[in-house]
Amino acid sequence: MADLDPTRRLCTLFAEALELDHVTPDTDFFLAGGHSLSALALAVSAEESFGVRVRVRDVFEAGTPELLAARLAELSPDAAGTSAPVQRPAAAPRDAPTPDSSLPGTPVADGTRWLWLERQRGEGDFGAYTVPCLLHGEGLVDPDRLAAALATLARRHPALRTRFVEARGEPRAVLTDDEPPLEVVDLGARQLSEARFDALVDDRIAVGFDPATGPLIRATLFLRTGERWLLLLLADHLVCDGRSLEILARQLVTAYADPSSSGVLRRGDAVPQGPSAVRPRDPEVALAHWQGVLLPPPAPLPLPVRGPRVEPAGATTAIAAREIGPDILRRLTHLGRQHHAGPFAPLTAAVARTLADITGSTDICLGTPVDRRALLGAEDAVGFHVATVPLRLDVRDGMSADDLVRHVAQRTMDAVDHSEVAFDTLVAALDPPRSPGRPPFFDVWVALYPHIDTGPRPPDGITLSGGPTPLRVGMFELSFQFVEHADGMRLVLQYDTLRYAPDTAERMVQRLVDEVARLLRDPAEPVLEAEPTQQTFSGFQFDA
Structure with missing residues (x-):
């Protein structure tokens, strides 16, 4: 150009x-x-x-x-003219370690290392690190052909056939020849209730992954008569993130339609260390940014817990949920775009103001994931390519909706710009006070999950739609999750049942409902409708 x-x-x-x-x-x-x-x-x-x-x-x-x-x-007036693009060198490894042939596998990226270390600090229950996705399938499906398509994806994405072993206290990635197992459950013409189907799904989600043995992805195909079926994809977070689910669904449909694209699995392939950075960064610049944002550290929020925080957060969770209709979602999206953001900014603004109203605090710090694929040159790569970042927000009394959404959008942009520092590195460098059962810097997690839709069905092919589904265990005591679907969005508050009573969680999610209405400047409008809180999965009707 x-x-x-x-x-x-x-x-x-x-x-x-x-x-x-x-x-x-x-x-x-x-x-x-x-x-x-x-x-x-x-x-x-x-x-x-x-x-x-x-x-x-x-x-x-x-x-x-x-x-x-x-x-x-x-x-840069000279560089911004018509000069040729500048080729930048690849980023240097984290510590540029000297290769040691006596150790198994290869080193892992900083973010993967942090996630591996976090789970080692737990009590051995890896359930919170499962990434579950329930997809509604259409088209006559051949289980053998679907299994072959899954194997194609494993050959295409080394992360899906990687396991992680410990050597000298550090994780090492070992590439295997594993192919994702596909379980087929034929429901036939049975009129299965939603609760019974939820139990089938729960049983499979409850079987955790062992990073040291693998495989770290598996699938279950729920068949019934006709062209309607469901596919449950489960993966360990070490090899999969939210964006990976969309990539897997899209490429699975393509591989199913074109079995000849299977590729060749070569024994002994090296495990890639993640794509080279497109633009290497000086971590000191990012650390200086976070020092300015996070010091002095935010105080723990006085949330309405019903007992002391003794156990690790998220050991047992439940959900309180509401539905956001397509018209409301369009209005939220428009509000975000007015302030140079997507729907995440107004939704997060509503969460921040809800927490400010509940706690009386104006200093609200939230945790959220940032997808770093663009920085890594890994747009279509399956794996763990996200960074955990804190969003520290100043929610002042009398702050207008426009000012708050703009503030959230700016903080989000700055967090993306400085997301190259792994969270454990950030914690070690800034050394905040630690409270039992609480992550450093933030109490509450917030995330947005776009709807997965692979589009029109190809000839003799299949199509998939759906998205992530809540777990029974989690990593945080409160997690606000916004899951887009074909008819709008589902607002899910996942809460620790040892710390919050069900009625407390319901009141919090209702206050969030009210804050969404306030952001849209029409508090009288019935923005959201209640939905039962005990249903883990919704929107997939087997007996309709």
Whole structure:
């Protein structure tokens, strides 16, 4: 693209990041459908093209091709002209260790190392580290062909055939020849109640993974007569994250439609250390950012727990849930776009104000995952490519909805820009006080899970739709999860049953309902409708 002027070059990059045919110089990235993750992808591609450091905040503040071209000219007038792209070196390994052939496998990335160490600090129950996904399938399905497609994915993604062993107190990744096991449960024409089906699913989720033995992914195909069936995908968090579920579903449909794309599994393949960073970062810059944000550390929130925090958080959980209709979701998305964000910003703003009202605190710190695939050059890679980041928010009395959503959006962009530091490194460097049963820096987790839909069914193929489903165990005492689906979004509060009574959880989720209404400036409107709290899975009717 060296022959194009900067604005035209950025129009092309905007269109690629937004998955649009074309954009104009005055197209607003966020009003056209952009969000923090697609902004990260745009920042990376702009940096590769122009050879200057481009932050997500730059896209946030200069959200059109014309404005961003002017911003890049200010950063480096020479590099922002028509010069050829600058090729940047790959990032150096974390500690550049000397290879030791006496040790099994290979070292792992910082984020994977942190997750492995966290589970070692627990009491051996790995259930909280399972990533479950329930997908509604359509089309006549051949179990053998589906098993072959799953094997194709394992050959394509080394993470799915990796196990983790300990050597000298550190995790090492060992590549295997494992293929994901597929269990087939033929329900036939039985009129199975939703509760009984939930029990079948729960039984399979309850069987945890052992990172040292593997395999770390498995699937169950629930068959019945006709072209309707369900696929339960379960993976260990060490090899799978939320975005991986969408990648797996999409590529599974493709592999099922084209069995010839199976590839070849070679014994002895090396385990990749994660893709090389597109733009290496100085961790000291990120640490300086977090030092400014997180010091002095936020105090624990005075949440309405019903007893002392003695046991680890999340040993047993339940959920309180509500449904958000498509019209409300559209309005939330529009509110986010007005402030250069997606629906995550207004939803998180509602969570923050709910917690502020409950606790009386204006200093609200939340934990959330950041997908770093764009930074790693790993857009379609299955694996653990997320970072845990704290979102510290100042929720002042009388703060308008616009100001709060804008504040959340800015903090989210800054967190994405400085997400290269693993959470354990951040904790070790800033050394916050530790409270029993509480992660450092934050009490509450918040996450958004987009709806998975593989699109129209190919000839002689299948299609999948659905998304993640809550676990019976968790890693946090309170986790606000927003799960998009075909008819809107499900708001799920997963709570520790030893710390919170069911009626307390119901009151908290109802207050969140009220805050969503306040954000939309129409408190009188019945925004959300109640849904039973004891149903772990919903939206998949077997006997309809």
